[in-house]
Amino acid sequence: MIKKSFSEHYSTLKYFLRWSLITIPVAIAIGSMVALFLWLLNLAIHFRFAHTWLLYMLPVAGIAIHFLYKWYGSSAERGNNLIIDEIHEPGAGVPKRMAPLILVTTVITHLFGGSAGREGTAVQIGGSIANLFAGLFKLKGANKQVMLTTGIAAGFGAVFGTPLTGAVFALEVITVGRIRYNALLPCLIAGMIGDLTVSAWNVHHTKYHIDYVNAGQNLNGHHIPLSLLLLAKVVVAAAVFGLASYGFAKSVHAVKNAGIKLLKARWITPVAGGVVIIVLTVILGKPDYLSLGVDAQYPGAVTIVSAFQQGGAHTLSWLWKLIYTAITLGTGFKGGEVTPLFYIGATLGNTLAEVLNAPVSLFAALGFIAVFAGATNTPLACTIMGIELFGSEHALLFAVACFVAYYFSGNTGIYSAQRRNGLKTDLKQT
Structure with a gap:
């Protein structure tokens, strides 16, 4: 029994070290890309504030986005849904061009006044970079699924400054009504490192405050x-x-x-x-x-x-x-x-x-x-x-x-x- 217990704990330690070594560089890369995205997004939004006429160019921006995806997008057009499908059933993979394409086109959308968010961009950046590293590390099957899930966690945690939320969101969003815990540790590491990386680049998140409420x-x-x-x-x-x-x-x-x-x-x-x-x-x-x-x-x-x-x-x-x-x-x-x-x-x-x-x-x-x-x-x-x-x-x-x-x-x-x-x-x- 002692030998079996030692073997189990040794396997756990190996799992922790292996996924830490894999996840940390991936999350740093994702966090850095998200920091760049947030910086560019802030510039674009405030530039439009100062040049209100840009709104009237929104239809032209829409044409540019359409043809960018038509000529270079390939399967990247499916966005977050492609990443979720790849986690369920790994197939052709997530294209490398997804990260730069979604970054550029999201900034264009906001520069000209389109009403959109930023989580989709961060998740797609995370999935694209995670897929790239999965190829470099020669990860297949279940290991690749875990890697893509950590990409979602790192991207989400980094873009909102919520590392624990990013980890749980990545696990919960895949299947409604069921959470797979096999990627819990890598996702937690990815969310934390992604968020810390954005902070290290001196990119800050909006603070919200609830006034005191006596709920009792x-x-x-x-x-x-x-x-x-x-x-x-x-x-x-x-x-x-x-x-x-x-x-x-x-x-x-x-x-x-x-x-x-x-x-x-x-x-x-x-x-x-x-x-x-x-x-x-x-x-x-x-x-x-x-x-x-x-x-x-x-x-x-x-x-x-x-x-x-x-x-x-x-x-x-x-x-x-x-x-x-x-x-x-x-x-x-x-x-x-x-x-x-x-x-x-x-x-x-x-x-x-x-x-x-x-x-x-x-x-x-x-x-x-x-x-x-x-x-x-x-x-x-x-x-x-x-x-x-x-x-x-x-x-x-x-x-x-x-x-x-x-x-x-x-x-x-x-x-x-x-x-x-x-x-x-x-x-x-x-």
Whole structure:
């Protein structure tokens, strides 16, 4: 028994050392590429702030993105879904050109005002670089699957400054209703190293803050740490967050399908999308729903940050951002969905807080993570994200919001390549 126990621990040590040696250089490379991407993205967004006429060139930018992918994209056009499919069933691999292509085209999208995010870019950078290193290390089969999963973890952890979330997201996003733990350690290492690398390049992430909320109450002379009334309000809001997730996923797919059916020449689709974005912005008279929505273009603009303050969002800010993003991504512009989901969730949380007479910053934070949880089917990762971004004081409410939103978002999501281990409410799941 002693010999067997020693053998098991020796195998574990070997596994740890092997994957540490493999993962660390990969995560450093991914983190460095993500740092470059974030730096360029920030330059592009603020350059557009100073040159507002660039929005009117969005249709031309759409044509450029379309032909870049037509001439050089190959299978890279499938983005995150290609990486998820490769993890399930390794095939032709993830093309090396995916990383530079998605980086350049995402920066172009934001430079001209398209409403998109950055997680998709970071994940594709991670998957592309991880696939490159898998070839260098001659990894095959299950080892290559683990390597691609660590690429997702490193990219996600690096782009948002949430290393633990990146690790769990990479494991949870592959299959709805099942987590494979064989890549847990490499993913954790990748998320941490990717995040540390971005910090080492002196690239900083946006800080969010929840104002103090006394969530406890006295019940029959005893103090309990959670107000039952506040909990009920969180459940109601979370159900709405889940429905918003459902609406977002369906809208992106609907726009994409409509473009395919109605427009025969594929290059016209991004032109049409760009024109619609311009027209909407002119009608609304403000640029609040363009690009990321993190930095304010002018004083008083609705942003993710402003949503954490009383009166920091309009009643329909969340809906306008949903429409803008569905049109941008559905017509072929590049970027991620997650930061727009943060915007939708935070502004919707701000609105619901007013309706439910609830703490504004807390409900903005709950919407921030819960809409994301419902759209990506990753409630555990999003609960951890809440803790990493906002602190652990409201961890229970984070979990309630994310899991309720997960169920209310239905059996859909923004990643079509996600496998499903039965329905979310199926008691026969294995």
